[in-house]
Amino acid sequence: MARHSAASSLMYILYRVAMLFIVSAVQTDKVGSQLRPHTYTIPESTKLEDYRLHVIDVQTGQVTDVVSMEADYIRFEKHAGISIRGELVAITSLHEQEIRLYRLTKTGKLCKERSIGLYNYQDDALAIAEQEGRKRMASDPPATPSEAEVIIPGLRQRILSYLYRSALEQTDRSSAITNFYYIFPHIATLIFYRAQFIDDVHLMIRFCTRQAFLSRAMEGAPHTFFIVIYDMLSTRVVSVLENTSESLLALMERGVDLLRGPMYNFPVLQNSSFSNNLQTNQLYHRQQYTLQNARNGSKLQATRHLLSMLPFSPQTLFESPFMDRALFAYDEKTLVPQERPCPGHDFPIKFFDRRTGQLRFKLFTYQPHNKPETLPK
Numbered sequence: 001m002a003r004h005s006a007a008s009s010l011m012y013i014l015y016r017v018a019m020l021f022i023v024s025a026v027q028t029d030k031v032g033s034q035l036r037p038h039t040y041t042i043p044e045s046t047k048l049e050d051y052r053l054h055v056i057d058v059q060t061g062q063v064t065d066v067v068s069m070e071a072d073y074i075r076f077e078k079h080a081g082i083s084i085r086g087e088l089v090a091i092t093s094l095h096e097q098e099i100r101l102y103r104l105t106k107t108g109k110l111c112k113e114r115s116i117g118l119y120n121y122q123d124d125a126l127a128i129a130e131q132e133g134r135k136r137m138a139s140d141p142p143a144t145p146s147e148a149e150v151i152i153p154g155l156r157q158r159i160l161s162y163l164y165r166s167a168l169e170q171t172d173r174s175s176a177i178t179n180f181y182y183i184f185p186h187i188a189t190l191i192f193y194r195a196q197f198i199d200d201v202h203l204m205i206r207f208c209t210r211q212a213f214l215s216r217a218m219e220g221a222p223h224t225f226f227i228v229i230y231d232m233l234s235t236r237v238v239s240v241l242e243n244t245s246e247s248l249l250a251l252m253e254r255g256v257d258l259l260r261g262p263m264y265n266f267p268v269l270q271n272s273s274f275s276n277n278l279q280t281n282q283l284y285h286r287q288q289y290t291l292q293n294a295r296n297g298s299k300l301q302a303t304r305h306l307l308s309m310l311p312f313s314p315q316t317l318f319e320s321p322f323m324d325r326a327l328f329a330y331d332e333k334t335l336v337p338q339e340r341p342c343p344g345h346d347f348p349i350k351f352f353d354r355r356t357g358q359l360r361f362k363l364f365t366y367q368p369h370n371k372p373e374t375l376p377k
Helices: 124-137 145-149 154-168 173-188 210-214 246-254 256-260 278-293 299-307
Strands: 003-005 009-016 019-027 049-057 063-072 082-085 088-093 098-104 110-116 191-197 202-208 225-231 236-242 349-353 359-363
Touching (some): 088 191, 154 236, 246 256, 278 299
Antiparallel strands (some): 009 019, 082 088, 225 236
16 A cells, blocks of 8 residues: 655555556545435535546556546545455445445446445335335325434345344343334444455445544544444345454454455465464464453453454555564564554564574664664663
């Protein structure tokens, strides 16, 4: 990933086999509440920008397609607002509260298939319009504003239907139904924040409260959010899990390599993770132990913190054999696998052979021929 900052534009780059995806963003002076308002639009997100998604052929260097998204709010920092799997591209619009699905053709064109959010199928808007037309033809009295506001369309309706059916299957059905009606207004107002392809059919979508979204305390914070597994073909919700679910944590621990996906959408050697490497697994459990035994810490807080990584953003990990903990041992505090700015140090980072313990090489974060400056005493 590369990032270019200027006075009024940002640029993020993702790589796919033979293709580059370059996203440029320019801030606009339009106000969110004045643009395409609907029930689930977030008017408070006034930081709207005009985005251009450029598709570039790596071999020829030519731009094969440009997709424009005007006056929108999409988090491309750390690639949080985009997910790529093979020919599929998903872009999550926070302002419009929809996931736009594109398919990359052999000629390098991005063809939009549909959007998930307010509607599930492409013809949902037409079906709703036909239903309203039949009501008018039947001379039914028009719906009052209070009646219109309770209509919950699209993805949220699927989530509520799944939770209601799950409540009916419980042994204590009465208590489960009562709990469903208690959480109903909270679930109905959730907004989705990130999405990721699990495979060619299923999406992992992260929902959070509006207060958590507006507080900007999203990454690593102990707020409550939900993970929804959504079937794009049948438009069915497969599962809804809270970020306190131990089963979700166990699933992530076993299959983190599958969840984070390949680096460049073709089979490559993944770096070590707590699913495939003993040393990384020990480091992970030490972190889990620290979170549980810290001040005001608990197992619940540790689970929330660890699950805050979901869904994974594409191409945010260094796929380098030098950072493979199965091959080398180094100070984890000075070097992290995530691609993000890290502070420099006045000393080199030493890499030791995992089997023999011998020093193999050093990584200098300063100029090695100049003595690093020291702070005055």
